[in-house]
Amino acid sequence: MKYMLIWRMSDEAQEAFAGAEFDMDEMLETMGRFNDELIEAGVLLAAEGLDPDPAAGVVVDYSSQPPLVTDGPYGETKELFGGFYVLQVASIEEAVAWAKRMPGAAPGMKTEIRRVTTIDEFPQDNVWIQKERAWRESVGQL
Numbered sequence: 001m002k003y004m005l006i007w008r009m010s011d012e013a014q015e016a017f018a019g020a021e022f023d024m025d026e027m028l029e030t031m032g033r034f035n036d037e038l039i040e041a042g043v044l045l046a047a048e049g050l051d052p053d054p055a056a057g058v059v060v061d062y063s064s065q066p067p068l069v070t071d072g073p074y075g076e077t078k079e080l081f082g083g084f085y086v087l088q089v090a091s092i093e094e095a096v097a098w099a100k101r102m103p104g105a106a107p108g109m110k111t112e113i114r115r116v117t118t119i120d121e122f123p124q125d126n127v128w129i130q131k132e133r134a135w136r137e138s139v140g141q142l
Contacts, residue, residue, distance in 0.1 A: 002045065002116035003095035005102070007082040013108025014054070014080050030103040038087065038098065049083035086116060 038044035051057065055072040089095050092113065099111040119136065122129045136142040 001089065001091070002118070003087050003089060003092065004114050004116050005085040005087065005095060005099050006112040006114065007049075007084065007102075008110045008112060009080050009082050010108040011080070013106065014082075016108070027104070034101065034103045037101075038085070043087045043089050043094075043098070044085065045088050046086040047084070050081065054080050 035044065035047060038047075057072065059070050059072070061068045061070065085098075087095055087098060089098070092115070095113050099113060102111055105111070119129060119133055119142070124130070124133075133142065
């Protein structure tokens with residue numbers, strides 16, 4: 001099963017992180033070692049961080065037609081999505097065990113774990129599912 005581990009930070013933790021002095025080499029070493037463990041265990045499928053400045057993004061709000069695009073994160077954020085891992089593990093318990101070892105975790109940070117659905121869970125006789133399956137096969141995702 002695939003699980004997405006989503007890094008989230010409270011607004012306060014985001015502000016503290018943005019203003020903190022830290023050793024980039026040390027941070028990369030710590031994250032690199034954790035990533036190596038995931039790779040050696042054969043569970044890492046993807047991992048990405050997001051720009052630490054949430055104001056550099058935009059929000060597309062579908063409450064109106066046409067959808068409204070605004071700068072920055074939601075006006076009343078309580079937690080910001082900072083990055084993610086996608087792991088191929090046997091169970092949610094295994095995903096939790098990896099999340100508990102996440103380097104750099106501190107008060108105000110959380111990791112949300114969500115199962116990633118697979119194409120096999122959708123009606124296989126649907127033309128759009130068949131097209132997606134063909135694309136996934138052509139790029140080596142199946």
